Amino acid sequence: MKTHGMLTAIKRLGASDRASGLIMLGCALLGLMLANLPATADTFAFVAHTHVGIPATNIDLPIGHWAQDGLLTIFFLVVGLDLKQELTTGTLANPKAAAVPMLAAIGGMLVPPALFLLVAHVLHSMQPGGAAGGLGAIAQGWAIPTATDIAFSLAVLSLFAKALPGSIRAFLMTLATVDDLLGIIVIAVFFSHLNEWYWFAGLAVCAAVWALLVRMRRVPWLAVGLVGIAAWVMMFEAGVHPTLAGVLVGLLTPAIERHGELTPRAARYRDRLQPLSALVALPIFAMFATGVHFDAFTPALLVSPIVMGILIALVVGKPLGIMATSWICTHIARLDLPEGLRVRDLFPMSCACGIGFTVSFLIASLAYGDAVMVAESRIGILLASLLSAAISGGLLHRQSKRYERGLAQPESGASIR
Template identity: 70%
Template sequence: MNRLKRFGAAARRVAESDRISGLIMLSFALFGLIFANLPATYHVFESLAETQVGIAGTNLVLPIGHWAQDGLLTVFFLTVGLDLKQELTTGSLANPKAAAVPMLCAVGGMLAPPVLFSAVIMLFSRYAPPAPGWVTITGGETVPFAEAIQGWAVPTATDIAFSLAVLALFAKALPGSIRAFLMTLATVDDLLAIILIAVFFSSLNAWYWFIGIAACAVVWAFLVRLRKVPWLLVGLVGILAWVMMFEAGVHPTLAGVLVGLLTPSRECYGEATPRAERYAGKLQPISALIALPVFALFATGVHFAELTPALMTSPIVIGIIVALVVGKPLGIMVTAWLATHVGGLAMPKGLRVRDMFPAACACGIGFTVSFLIASLAYADAELSAESRFGVLAASLIAALISGILLSRQSRRYELEAADDERRQ
């Protein structure tokens, strides 16, 4: 028992470290890409990902790769829902006036990337062979513009874990206000991404499933407010909510967000901490060390006929890289400037708009939600594979650029602090 407790405490410490958990997920993503393309392993990896698991005679029979996306990732979205509820109640989003600039920046950071992605695809379809209105992807296959443009939503999301991991690695001397700004921005970004998935990537089925979803939501809200929470029953209700979402045609991971937002975020019955905060803390190790790494492994585990540098010339890959690496910081910085210079809003104390540029570059790290949207946006397997490769490449480029800029900014703050000490 003591060993189990020590192991649990160690896992919690690792999961709470943005740096370590981010590197673990990145490692799994790279392993997935390698295993799916090495001649010695790709057949085994492919058969594992395509192995059907589920309940015979029902719709709940999915390949293991889909279970990682639709099932295991629900734990991550439940953690997101709990964090969002806490932030909306007592955190950075509780005071809309103070959070106005980062909230608007999140919107700007989601609007600019689709515009740049669409522009890149349009340029390739108009000026590149074989003919206007068609796009040539890797391997010489041609697809119509209308099909290629379906990935517009892929580069809209920021991965909060990775962006904070970059800050932890390269920006030790930066003021806490920059991290708080990025946290607020990324939290709103998560909320907007959830709405985007629900609106654009759901194919609604029979209406009666939504009655079931509503019933599960009511029962969950009641159970988690009891003095003694019946966890077996709560778990069953959560699973039922997931099944109802799946059958209704809404992406089932959103069940985690729904029940997370219905969890109490203020202290009750004399408890020291709110339940939403406490539950999020307990789920964090499962999310960071199991759900996200396994999802990343299968999300990037796509087989290419030829995994060569030529893949970087694919219009899909180039469009996503431009959208995330350029579009994200561009949208954030332009919105911040307009909000403060035209809208009359104020940046957090001690921060100027230009101080946010290195952190804005870190927002180009798409990863988790972008991988998910890539798998939903394209029905064509090759387009989906290229878009996921584009997300991985763009995230690594954005991490490299932001890491360099944050490191320089951090050193500048260190020198300024040292100068202030000498003057005193």
């Protein structure tokens, strides 16, 4: 009985946007502290760089990379299951109704890279000698500020916008889901180094077997797990980032009721995996992703082209792209927002989209090979995410208070009469 109650509590905690976002942020700050405090820095570095390999393969990665390439696959599996459900029966199943947030997600991914490149170019030209590798090397991080962290942005919304209509949360959910899908495409297209064809053939076989197994009346979970691991290995050997194996098998999971079931399997599996993703995979990934050691943490680091480029691209570029696209969609293309919403109502929510975090950290590690540039990019992501959270939190709180007053006015008027 006690075990059942504990499992229920863990499931509720994992399903809470607020709790999971705060836990992930706490682990990110913990990683930064552990990597830089004299008492813990050496031990943290030793653990992060200890190699663990898979027997009978050439896969041998440090523990820090296992957190990124292995544990993060759970997060991407949840994303894949969520995408499949949304595409089948959710908001993305009706493109016309979801047109504005879908297009706003595209606008929110196009503007930040342009701002990043512009700021990086200006600051690099002002600094004697510039950064290691030059402007060309810095520009490889153009995709870092394209991502929105759905867990953190929803956590900010749940903390500061309790009185706002559900249509704003639905808009953010649709936008962030499309953002995740586009981020997956960016990683697959721009950060993959394709290897021999037979690995892709093996991946196709794994995908077909997975699709067959998860459609059976009684799912053989041991076989499903082994096929999932094999798909991860095939994706790794094929030269595509292995976390995308999670997205692939998630999209192949049925999202309609089968065999007399009351709920679709994609939705049910997502709910079961969400606590593992939110409370284990993402916090550990965040801790190692921000666990960057700085020999000389100086003010000059904060004005580096990479740090400032990411900071401005996320904090300014994300809301600018979303708001501009939403205005064009509604005022020029004559598309409709949900009833009761105006474009200006979207601004506080759009600021929350500047919280990059999970996928931004992943893209940073793929974009840069130089350790210093990776460290600077991660500091830029962390600062931009914290600043975006603070700005959006303040704006959402004010917007929520105004909405509360607007609801209260008719009641007070009725009592006077």
